Amino acid sequence: MFDLTDDQKALQQAAKALSDGHVRDRAADVDSSEDYPWDTVEKLTEAGFMGMTIPTEFGGRGLSYFDAVLVIEQMARNCGVTARIVVEANMGGVGAIMGYGSDAQKKLAASYVLAGDKPAICITEPGAGSAATEMATTAVKTDGGYVLNGQKHWITGGGVSKLHLVFARVIDDGKDLGIGGFIALRDDTEGLKIGAREYAMGLRGIPETEILFEDMFVPDEHVIQLPQGFKRGFAALMSAYNGQRVGAATVAHGIAQGAFERAVEFAKDREQFGRPIAEFQGLQWMIADMEIGLSAAQALIYKAAKSGGTGYPDKNAAAQAKVFAAENAVTVTNTALQIFGARGYGRSLPMERMVRDARMFTIGGGTAQMLRNQVASAVLDMKLPQTRNGYRG
Numbered sequence: 001m002f003d004l005t006d007d008q009k010a011l012q013q014a015a016k017a018l019s020d021g022h023v024r025d026r027a028a029d030v031d032s033s034e035d036y037p038w039d040t041v042e043k044l045t046e047a048g049f050m051g052m053t054i055p056t057e058f059g060g061r062g063l064s065y066f067d068a069v070l071v072i073e074q075m076a077r078n079c080g081v082t083a084r085i086v087v088e089a090n091m092g093g094v095g096a097i098m099g100y101g102s103d104a105q106k107k108l109a110a111s112y113v114l115a116g117d118k119p120a121i122c123i124t125e126p127g128a129g130s131a132a133t134e135m136a137t138t139a140v141k142t143d144g145g146y147v148l149n150g151q152k153h154w155i156t157g158g159g160v161s162k163l164h165l166v167f168a169r170v171i172d173d174g175k176d177l178g179i180g181g182f183i184a185l186r187d188d189t190e191g192l193k194i195g196a197r198e199y200a201m202g203l204r205g206i207p208e209t210e211i212l213f214e215d216m217f218v219p220d221e222h223v224i225q226l227p228q229g230f231k232r233g234f235a236a237l238m239s240a241y242n243g244q245r246v247g248a249a250t251v252a253h254g255i256a257q258g259a260f261e262r263a264v265e266f267a268k269d270r271e272q273f274g275r276p277i278a279e280f281q282g283l284q285w286m287i288a289d290m291e292i293g294l295s296a297a298q299a300l301i302y303k304a305a306k307s308g309g310t311g312y313p314d315k316n317a318a319a320q321a322k323v324f325a326a327e328n329a330v331t332v333t334n335t336a337l338q339i340f341g342a343r344g345y346g347r348s349l350p351m352e353r354m355v356r357d358a359r360m361f362t363i364g365g366g367t368a369q370m371l372r373n374q375v376a377s378a379v380l381d382m383k384l385p386q387t388r389n390g391y392r393g
């Protein structure tokens with residue numbers, strides 16, 4: 001069903017080689033130091049994994065989201081942080097700019113990402129998490145551009161990313177026109193301030209920070225022109241974001257796959273009661289359940305990655321893949337740790353890190369509950385507004 005072309009097999013092999021070498025060697029240190037892995041980013045850039053989905057006319061490789069998924073899956077087997085960098089360097093913010101941006105915006109974004117920048121996507125606010133459409137950051141129209149004020153938090157890559165895609169509520173002449181996407185460059189935009197870092201349970205090598213906009217001016221040429229304008233701006237931007245949801249699902253799945261491979265190897269090697277623990281049926285069924293979950297997650301992810309053809313993935317397929325892969329990754333990483341016994345709980349092996357890293361994906365990128373709302377809405381063919389008074393008018 002998901003046969004790979006020769007080029008895709010070569011891409012997957014190249015990703016596997018980098019992952020099983022440098023990425024694997026660095027993963028524990030990236031976790032314990034909590035430092036962004038600039039050396040790994042250099043290797044990802046050299047290998048052509050940063051900006052591989054950027055069209056060839058802008059200097060990228062013109063690869064598909066499915067191709068990117070093959071690379072992300074391999075990176076995540078050894079390091080969730082590295083895999084997340086590949087996601088944001090090919091999907092999310094850069095994906096939105098490549099889909100909707102002007103040629104000048106695409107050229108600008110490509111120049112950053114192909115040089116190793118992992119863009120940041122700025123949606124979530126303290127008062128608007130799952131209810132992202134309730135965001136309070138405003139972009140007020142002024143001569144030649146917009147002035148942004150507001151606060152985002154939990155922004156992946158705050159302080160390391162240069163290119164930012166900021167979602168904000170557009171106000172013109174006192175009227176709320178909807179939500180738009182604004183390009184801001186950290187080294188070139190006054191009023192973009194990096195706030196406090198939030199130290200997290202897992203995926204510790206990428207900072208999560210607040211980002212503040214204090215009278216930040218964004219010129220008209222850095223505003224994304226969305227197909228149906230600001231009125232349906234949020235829907236258009238979220239369509240692009242479906243790509244990153246598939247990417248996040250892939251990171252969760254890849255981490256689980258890596259934990260599974262290690263557990264299988266250990267079960268064949270470790271002996272108790274005079275025989276390998278793999279001979280105990282209790283463990284055999286755990287291994288079988290892990291394999292079934294991983295196969296199902298991979299199938300949903302591959303289906304979602306291909307669902308949009310050359311466009312963005314379908315929102316329902318992306319939501320299904322993310323819910324299942326994220327929850328399965330929590331189960332599989334925990335089961336894999338269990339197979340290692342005390343060794344799995346210790347910090348000298350990667351199992352406890354994999355459990356911590358996998359935990360994020362039922363939250364970030366849309367919680368499992370919000371994505372279930374979305375799947376239910378598609379199945380029932382009903383709008384399911386979550387506010388007490390239904391539609392907000």
Ligand SMILES: CC(C)(COP(=O)(O)OP(=O)(O)OC[C@H]1O[C@@H](n2cnc3c(N)ncnc32)[C@H](O)[C@@H]1OP(=O)(O)O)[C@@H](O)C(=O)NCCC(=O)NCCSC(=O)CCS(=O)O
Pocket residue numbers: 121123124129130131132133134156234235236238239242244245248315363364365366367370373374384385386
């Ligand atoms: C969409 C929600 C914020 C719910 O808000 P509302 O109830 O106010 O909005 P809706 O009426 O459901 O949607 C408005 C409009 O947008 C369209 N829409 C919504 N989601 C999508 C989508 N995924 N793809 C395409 N279009 C979408 C929707 O159809 C409506 O248009 P129409 O009126 O039908 O024409 C909420 O459900 C939600 O998604 N919350 C989660 C917020 C989220 O995902 N945040 C992610 C932040 S970035 C991040 O976490 C990075 C981490 S990582 O990637 O590792």
Ligand SMILES: Cc1cc2nc3c(=O)[nH]c(=O)nc-3n(C[C@H](O)[C@H](O)[C@H](O)COP(=O)(O)OP(=O)(O)OC[C@H]3O[C@@H](n4cnc5c(N)ncnc54)[C@H](O)[C@@H]3O)c2cc1C
Pocket residue numbers: 120121122123124128129130131153154155156157200203208360363364365366367368369370373386
């Ligand atoms: C590691 C990490 C990285 C992130 N990176 C980014 C980033 O780069 N950019 C960005 O913009 N955001 C980012 N986020 C933020 C993320 O998108 C939000 O955390 C997420 O959307 C949930 O919002 P919240 O945390 O405010 O939870 P809340 O929305 O407050 O939800 C709290 C709980 O209530 C549940 N809930 C809320 N509403 C409903 C409902 N209607 N039905 C059922 N259950 C509901 C939720 O599922 C959850 O369990 C990141 C988060 C994490 C953890």
